[in-house]
Amino acid sequence: MTEQHNTKGRRPTLADVAKMAGVSKQTASRVINRSEHVTEETRARVLKCIETLGFRPSALARQLTSGRSYTLGVVSNAAIGYLTTGDAYTGMVRQADHLGYALLIKEMREFSRSSVEIMLNHLIDRQVDGVIWAGPEIGDSHAWLDDYPVNDLPMPLVVINARKRGNIDTVGFDNFQAGKIATRHLLSLHRHHIGHISGPMDRSVAQQRVEGWRAALAEGGQPESGNLCVEGDWEAPTGGPALRRLKEMCPELDAVFVGSDRMALGVLFEARQMGLRVPEDLAVMGIDNDRQSAFFSPPLTTMHQDTPLMAEIALRLLVRRICERRGEPYPESCAVPENPLLVHELLVRQSTLGVMPMP
Incomplete structure (x- = not known):
């Protein structure tokens, strides 16, 4: 194409693309900006010309034009x-x-x-x-x-993984429902004393998971287990001490829902130190589906969140x-x-x- 030779020695422009494709600069711009108001035939022709010319839109020009x-x-x-x-x-x-x-x-x-x-x-x-x-x-x-x-x-602003506030756009996970599902799983295994190790209780995520855990216990006829809650900080070192505290509160403890997989790692380690078999003596599950959780010993039951x-x-x-x-x-x-x-x-x-x- 002769238009291709006309751009030698200089950077191809949008006008060059439009001329080669036989369209207006406005139409060529619409293709570049992924507008839907262009036919597929025209889009394909313009994209082919862009490839042929080696055209690269100027980000600065685009910003100045569009504001x-x-x-x-x-x-x-x-x-x-x-x-x-x-x-x-x-x-x-x-x-x-x-x-x-x-x-x-x-x-x-x-x-x-x-x-x-x-x-x-x-x-x-x-x-x-x-x-x-x-x-x-x-x-x-x-x-x-x-x-x-x-x-x-x-x-505009979008907030991630926070509690809903008025009309502020928020995207996150239903942590209340996650707490219920996790606890229902433990109840389905006929566990009768289900404790919870929460994250920091000044965080709405931790609060919602605790509420879901308690709601499931109430539904399952075990509201008394709703007092078996110890606060951690999401990290592995707090899992072990929290498990020991739960066992002091309830020697019959036979299951624990842990507020993060990292804390659950600490729980598994401490359970082994205490001579508890998992899951025979103590069923353990976490939440997050940390990449390493499938390789814990034993592999950890968890709640996957698609971050x-x-x-x-x-x-x-x-x-x-x-x-x-x-x-x-x-x-x-x-x-x-x-x-x-x-x-x-x-x-x-x-x-x-x-x-x-x-x-």
Whole structure:
């Protein structure tokens, strides 16, 4: 094609693409911006010309034209980086890239109200189009949402794994239901004294799991077991001491639902030290489906939470809100509203059922 030779020695432009494809610059722009208002035949022709010319859109020009940065801020905490590490981060980056956005990852090191405001002002200064707030529930990292005028922010905000507050968009897991499902599993094994080792009780996630555990015990005719609760801190070193405390409270303890797989690791170690057989003397189950939990001794029954899916739903919801503010059509993958309250999946392993039968 002669148009290809006309761009030698210079960077191909959108006008070059439009000329080669026989369309207007506006139509070529729609293809680049993944607009649905283009026929598939035209889209294919424009994309072929882009490939032939080696055209690369200028991010700066795109921002100046649209008044948008095409950047999303993600606020998390490195010590609890469930959205900034591993599969969740990879999935979120791919989803953002598919939708035409880059991610600006910011780390919270302090959790005071002033630190929150500094972070928000930094993101506003960087002109991000939207924010995913994924910090852990520590200090004011979530409490600021109780009275802050979120709707006055110049960009939409979606909060991850926090309790629902008014009209603030929140994506997370149904931890109350998870507590019920886990406890029902232990009840189904005819365990009669089911204790719980919770996470920090100033966290809504821990509170909801305790409420679900107690609700299932009441349904199963064991409300008295609802007093067998010891607080941990999510980490393995607190699991063992918590188990010893539960055994002091109830020598007949025959099952324990642990608020995290990491604490459950400590429970399994301590049970072995105490001469307790798992699951014969003590059924143990956790929640989170930590990558190593299938390799604990014995392998741990747990509640799987699909964190990558949570991250992707949050990102798609944020892009929906951006489009709504700007009066733009939704990208195809964001067009159908998704349930922001995700459910856990019960994964049964040997720590509650013993040696699994051969198939």
